[in-house]
Amino acid sequence: xxxxxxxxxxxxxxxxxxxxxxxxxxxxxxxxxxxxxxxxxxxxxxxxxxxxxxxxxxxxxxxxxxxxxxxxxxxxxxxxxxxxxxxxxxxxxxxxxxxxxxxxxxxxxxxxxxxxxxxxxxxxxxxxxxxxxxxxxxxxxxxxxxxxxxxxxxxxxxxxxxxxxxxxxxxxxxxxxxxxxxxxxxxxxxxxxxxxxxxxxxxxxxxxxxxxxxxxxxxxxxxxxxxxxxxxxxxxxxxxxxxxxxxxxxxxxxxxxxxxxxxxxxxxxxxxxxxxxxxxxxxxxxxxxxxxxxxxxx
Numbered sequence: 001x002x003x004x005x006x007x008x009x010x011x012x013x014x015x016x017x018x019x020x021x022x023x024x025x026x027x028x029x030x031x032x033x034x035x036x037x038x039x040x041x042x043x044x045x046x047x048x049x050x051x052x053x054x055x056x057x058x059x060x061x062x063x064x065x066x067x068x069x070x071x072x073x074x075x076x077x078x079x080x081x082x083x084x085x086x087x088x089x090x091x092x093x094x095x096x097x098x099x100x101x102x103x104x105x106x107x108x109x110x111x112x113x114x115x116x117x118x119x120x121x122x123x124x125x126x127x128x129x130x131x132x133x134x135x136x137x138x139x140x141x142x143x144x145x146x147x148x149x150x151x152x153x154x155x156x157x158x159x160x161x162x163x164x165x166x167x168x169x170x171x172x173x174x175x176x177x178x179x180x181x182x183x184x185x186x187x188x189x190x191x192x193x194x195x196x197x198x199x200x201x202x203x204x205x206x207x208x209x210x211x212x213x214x215x216x217x218x219x220x221x222x223x224x225x226x227x228x229x230x231x232x233x234x235x236x237x238x239x240x241x242x243x244x245x246x247x248x249x250x251x252x253x254x255x256x257x258x259x260x261x262x263x264x265x266x267x268x269x270x271x272x273x274x275x276x277x278x279x280x281x282x283x284x285x286x287x288x289x290x291x292x293x294x295x296x297x298x
Contacts, residue, residue, distance in 0.1 A: 018101035018189030026187035029100040036098070043094050046258055050086030053261030054079040060274035065289050067270055070153035071133055077157045078126035081119050082257035089116050090257075102191035109191035114168060121164035123257075124213045129156060130244055131220040138224045167208065174201060270294055 019025040057079040061067045092112050096102070102109055133153075137144045261271075273293040277283045 022188050024188045026189040040098050047086050047090035050258040054083040056275055057261050063289055066293055070148045073153045074130045081122040082260055085119050085257045101189045117168040118165050122161050125160035125164055128213050128216050131217045135220045135224055138227050
């Protein structure tokens with residue numbers, strides 16, 4: 001008996017609980033291996049870069065009046081979704097990677113997944129709207145300024161975000177997940193949001209969240225490419241807009257939120273010019289909002 005008690009005590013010290021005062025608490029696992037530490041630092045850097053880069057895009061388009069165009073409003077919508085991913089979704093996922101315990105409760109666990117779904121849907125809707133905008137600009141450049149206005153674009157952006165929230169709400173509601181959250185946990189301090197998906201909704205979500213948006217984007221950009229080849233001279237001033245074509249193939253959830261501002265920085269001169277204004281604090285000058293960021297084409 002003495003030997004058993006001696007060997008038993010060190011065994012207890014090998015692990016900790018998420019909530020030491022709760023007998024039903026989960027075991028706490030802090031992943032401190034060098035590989036996990038490197039991954040934690042790397043993903044944290046991506047999260048910070050995502051916030052900073054998309055914030056630069058938002059400030060640039062919001063502040064400078066010259067950038068208040070329909071296309072840039074769609075880019076602003078995409079940057080807003082990506083910014084929220086970097087601010088809220090990524091830190092939660094990184095924390096879960098580092099520490100196995102969930103300290104915010106079952107309700108926050110489920111709503112974190114709902115927010116993730118809403119932001120993903122909003123990003124997809126923004127990408128689809130950008131593709132539609134570029135298609136109209138290339139296929140009918142003469143009537144584009146009258147057909148696509150700032151007011152109409154703003155309305156479509158609000159509609160896209162509303163549809164995203166509504167779809168995610170309906171999806172979780174019909175799977176008994178939003179109002180009656182099914183948090184499957186074996187112990188207290190674990191975040192495992194699981195829902196029993198109906199076969200019909202699995203197919204619907206696959207079509208709505210992946211197949212349909214990707215097909216629309218790919219078809220529209222393939223048409224844009226064909227039209228641009230036939231009307232190269234007529235749409236020379238808009239040619240740079242087709243560089244968003246690269247975004248389709250580079251789409252990855254989360255990482256894409258960091259990639260988008262980099263693409264803008266490479267392909268859009270207005271973004272580089274606006275960043276210079278922001279970094280040098282010239283944005284605080286009274287007349288900075290009316291500065292010319294676009295190169296003159298004489």
